[in-house]
Amino acid sequence: MSTCLVTGGGTGIGAAVAARLARDGADVVVSGRRREPLEEVAATHPRITAMPADAADASAVRALVGEVRARFGSLDGVVANAGGHGYDSVGDTGDDEWRASLDANLTTAFVTVRESLPALEVAGGGIVVVSSLSGLRAAPETAGYTVGKHALLGLVRSVARDYGRRGVRANAVCPGWVRTPMADEEMRVLVEQGGATDVESAYAAVTKDVPLGRPAEPDEVAGVVAFLLGPDARYVHGATLVVDGGAHVVDVPTLAFG
Template identity: 70%
Template sequence: MTAHIITGGGTGIGAATARLLADAGDDVVIVGRRAEPLLAVAATHERIHAITADAADGVAMADVVASTTERFGGVAGLVANAGGHGYSTVGSTTDDEWRSSLEANLTTAFVAIRAALDELERSRGAIVVVSSIAGLAAGPETAGYTVGKHALIGLVRSVARDYGRRGVRINALCPGWVRTPMSDEEMSVLVQRGDAPDVESAYALVTRDVPLGRAADAGEIAATIAFLLGPASTYVHGATIVADGGSTIVDVPTLAYG
């Protein structure tokens, strides 16, 4: 018996993934810095177990892996989903903001992967690193976030190159807009600026040029993560999987033509 570990498991994509995996019969350990949302998610399913820890803390993540292994016999998969903000231009980003953004968006994944690698080798397990389409292109005034998400793809490729022959699979997942509490906050910025009258209108605004015409539900992204962790994707390795409703296929200079 083994379990999956999900960082950033208290809300959004992490919480949706935990529920989906638990419903499928897997044990899941969710990790985050805030106990309250973790416990709320864990209360929804007997197979979801919460550990309060900072995914960027090497000692803390080593303890999470050790506790998971002791309780469940090993680690079957890791979802490196923790992330954070980094919303400013290079010129207006302070040193502290830069460090904080890279810690939240990149270091958390690096530390979690490093902590889990030995157990994942033993189980021949899989890793999914949740990046973003911000890992493929740059939005305005998002220097720290954009750089961190781009770097995650490099991290995935490095681990894939070094650990594939040791039995560990790893892939990057790049979602577009997903309805999560963090995205709701970003929609609220558009409402406050007067660009949209409410959050629903803001989502419509930011997805007006998305070929599917909408944001994803967190459960849709969770299903993609479950696929990448599972037996249906055993030859998918070192890949960057995009789940963005078609956003990144759009030829921006042709938008005026409809």
């Protein structure tokens, strides 16, 4: 029986990943800085356990990994999902905002992966880092977020190169728009700016040029993560799987042609 750690596991994609892995028979530890949402997720399934920790704090993550191994006997899978904002252009991003954005979007994954590697080597385990379509493209005025999400792909490739022969697989997923509380807040900003009348019409506006024509549900991303951690993906390594309804294939300069 496998044991998986999911950071940023209290809401959105992280909570959906935890639920999917638990349904598949894994023991799942959800972690994050806020205890209440973690415990709410843990209450939904007996195989989910809440263990709060700041994923950017090396000592906290080291203690977390030790606690997971002591309680469950091993650590077989890690989903580095914790992330945050960073919504300003380069020229408008202050030093403190820059550091906070990289801590939230990059350091959390780096620290979590680094501190988990010894346990994953023993278990022959797997890592999935949740990046974003912003890890492949750039949205307006999202410098910190975009740079952090791009860097996550470099982290995955570095780990894949160095640790594949040690029995550890590492892959990334890049979701596009997903219906989550974080995305809902962004939709409300679009409403406030006059680009939509409500959250639903905002989602419709931001996905109107997406080939599948809608945002993803968190479960749809969770299914891809579960695949990457599972036996059917045992030869998938160092890969980036895009989960965006086809948004990344759209040739922007031809949108005027319909």
